[in-house]
Amino acid sequence: MISRTGPNGITVDKLIELMIPLETRESVLKSLEELVFGGYVDVLGESGSVRVVASKSVRTSMVALELHKLIIVKKLQSLRSSVESKQENEAKKCIKELSEALGNAFLSLSGETPELTIPELLELIRPIRDRLGSVMGSEQTLPLDLLKELIGLVSKYKGDTEAKILENILQKEQHVRDA
Structure with missing residues (x-):
């Protein structure tokens, strides 16, 4: 919430006022203290009020997050229009692009x-x-060595x-493919 207030931040009094329906004043101040010590927010004193501002790295991360959200939404809109117009090849392409956008978002963030x-x-x-x-992973097939590793992992963690x-x-799936 603090990061969404931009480079000017928000006064501590206003933050407490907004958070009171959800938390007590003490818990808001405790959370704020943890954010300050974690380096997520900076505290600025100016003309009788105390402001908290998200750190530069937090604000940069929020810009990246919002950009990735926009990219993902655009990919979803493209997918929707290709599905609605019954363009199967275009839909597959959109699903691939969406998968790539999601992967890029995770790597970046x-x-x-x-x-x-x-x-x-x-x-x-x-x-x-x-x-x-x-649908998103349906066209991927794992090589035999990775399938064996997968079976080993399932054995280890699930029995x-x-x-x-x-x-x-x-x-059985392999027999169906071979037939």
């Missing part, structure tokens, strides 16, 4: 303050994943029974 930007990016991505998740089930499914 994992820089200076990922603890602030990645959770917000995940909130944007969650509905996309829920609606398009099965041998789950690994055997996965192995059987993958073998």
